[in-house]
């Protein structure tokens with residue numbers, strides 16, 4: 128294990144390890160938007176898992192401040208393939224249906240501002 | 241490096257580990273592996289979440305959903321339902337006692353809502369056996385900042401300005417203590433961490449050491465820099481094997497990273513820490529006794545002055561602080577004195593960790609801002625009294641503290657208000673009692689403890705406490721007199737005034753506070769030979785109501801000492817001389833003819 132000899136060394140360890148813990152720590156932060164992806168059986172077969180992975184990777188890459196979680200059925204009786212709900216810090220939420228990678232990009236962009 | 245999509249935090253605290261949290265973690269890992277998810281979902285064994293009542297606890301992040309009373313067999317369902325399908329496992333959610341609703345978010349529960357976590361900031365969040373997780377949450381940054389940006393004087397100034405005071409019981413201002421040790425001139429100085437935690441029922445310090453050991457190591461190094469010491473000692477009781485194990489791992493990792501040892505952060509500052517084990521005597525938690533015990537001498541307190549800041553371990557200036565006191569320090573350095581002193585009351589700043597126990601719904605570990613009321617602690621955080629019973633008393637401060645009542649529930653608690661009320665902050669034990677507690681017996685319980693734990697050095701403490709105990713015992717036997725009550729009070733004052741150390745000086749507190757707050761109950765024991773709580777067996781009287789008794793003989797046949805006489809189909813009678821008050825007859829009577837007074 129390399130020794131930590133400067134504040135910069137410490138900062139480097141912090142950043143490297145924090146990245147792996149981000150999803151653990153940041154949900155505590157209520158000022159972040161939450162992106163919830165429906166993972167009921169129909170959602171999974173329709174590719175919800177891929178969208179989930181894609182959004183986790185991209186929000187990180189693009190430094191979009193949001194927490195991504197999976198959930199069961201978003202709106203009862205809603206059988207649309209991939210459903211995503213965005214919950215803003217103020218509690219307002221918006222539901223997107225039929226989400227694919229392209230619309231996922233759009234959703235993420237809408238949070239960037 | 242893997243960027244985990246989810247984390248399952250499994251409480252590895254004292255309560256939950258006792259109920260198999262390690263097995264839960266192992267099962268979760270194996271099910272995740274079966275599903276090929278081990279690279280996406282991280283299982284972390286953390287320190288205590290505080291909510292020990294509902295343990296074993298697990299928490300799923302970033303969903304922020306927590307599950308209670310989890311069993312190892314539940315692992316499969318949690319992985320299949322929550323992790324894979326994103327559906328909460330309803331049956332494992334916590335039910336809020338105030339409204340009967342299932343609550344997935346721990347932060348929304350009454351238990352957590354009013355808590356402010358500083359000393360416990362990382363407990364239940366990080367893996368205490370991995371220094372990198374501590375660093376990821378700004379660990380060792382306070383030490384780096386002190387060493388590279390602040391002079392030792394500046395560090396002491398910040399700690400002083402924060403208003404932090406000793407969490408080990410006495411509440412002495414920490415900054416002032418550091419300044420005194422800094423001022424002493426000597427070749428060698430020492431930093432000591434008091435992890436003796438001797439109060440019965442207390443587990444605050446233990447939980448910090450088990451859940452976030454580095455916070456204490458970092459703070460000790462900061463204290464070392466501030467006072468000019470390069471050696472630290474942690475005095476920990478040998479009965480805390482898990483805390484010792486985690487400390488050893490933490491020390492090894494900190495040395496490996498160069499965060500302890502020589503030339504820390506390339507500043508020329510050296511600091512290292514050793515562990516010393518205590519045998520678990522309560523008095524060894526007293527600072528001077530602790531030092532003698534570490535020196536290999538008898539663990540007996542000595543006169544102050546000299547203060548330990550002048551002459552401590554091996555005659556050298558020594559700064560002694562409690563575990564929780566240290567755990568606050570890194571946060572104060574990073575967030576500033578103003579931030580810390582904005583929390584709390586006029587004369588007590590910051591937070592205090594308490595161990596809630598007794599007849600309350602949510603037993604566990606809490607951290608609350610100074611100035612919160614006992615009512616908020618009992619009825620909001622604690623969820624109210626168990627079984628809907630009526631609140632009677634709250635004991636704070638352990639064997640050195642006292643019992644407070646209904647009329648104290650609304651005072652904002654801090655060091656001063658608690659001692660004004662006749663109790664003490666102490667190290668943070670809180671026992672909540674309902675009507676089934678007899679206050680004379682409670683006082684007797686604590687005196688029994690102090691008689692056992694007195695080191696015997698001073699006569700008033702050695703003999704006086706024994707006399708107090710005997711008087712209390714006499715009263716619980718129904719043989720007390722009103723004169724005995726006066727004697728209790730007088731003797732208590734003598735012991736307080738003439739004992740050498742804090743043990744003797746505070747040991748009569750449970751007696752005095754119960755005399756003050758529950759006088760009627762003492763008088764009842766003496767004059768009416770009555771124990772309203774039904775605890776003092778000698779004062780109980782089982783009686784058969786001849787109007788109700790049908791003479792079935794069930795009681796007589798079951799009485800272990802043949803104290804019941806009576807013909808078949810005739811009313812029975814209990815021979816009070818022979819009765820040993822076991823209660824069997826009352827249990828066996830199907831007609832409700834037997835009552836106890």
Ligand SMILES: Cc1cc2nc3c(=O)[nH]c(=O)nc-3n(C[C@H](O)[C@H](O)[C@H](O)COP(=O)(O)O)c2cc1C
Pocket residue numbers: 405406407408409410411412434435436437438439522523524525526527528560561562563565566667741742743
């Ligand atoms: C009988 C007795 C037992 C004590 N036990 C402890 C203990 O277990 N842990 C502790 O930190 N302080 C204990 N203290 C208080 C210590 O003497 C000392 O005040 C404290 O460790 C100083 O640290 P602080 O200023 O950070 O609280 C005890 C005091 C007495 C009189």
Ligand code: SF4
Pocket residue numbers: 784788789790791792793794795796811812828829830831832833834
């Ligand atoms: S069991 Fe009850 S009713 Fe029967 S003899 Fe005993 S006291 Fe009387």
Ligand code: SF4
Pocket residue numbers: 782798799800801802803804814818819820821822823824825826
């Ligand atoms: S309380 Fe026990 S000892 Fe006393 S009369 Fe009933 S059964 Fe016998």
Ligand code: FES
Pocket residue numbers: 251252253254255256257287288289290291292293295296297604605
């Ligand atoms: S030990 Fe698990 S919550 Fe306290």
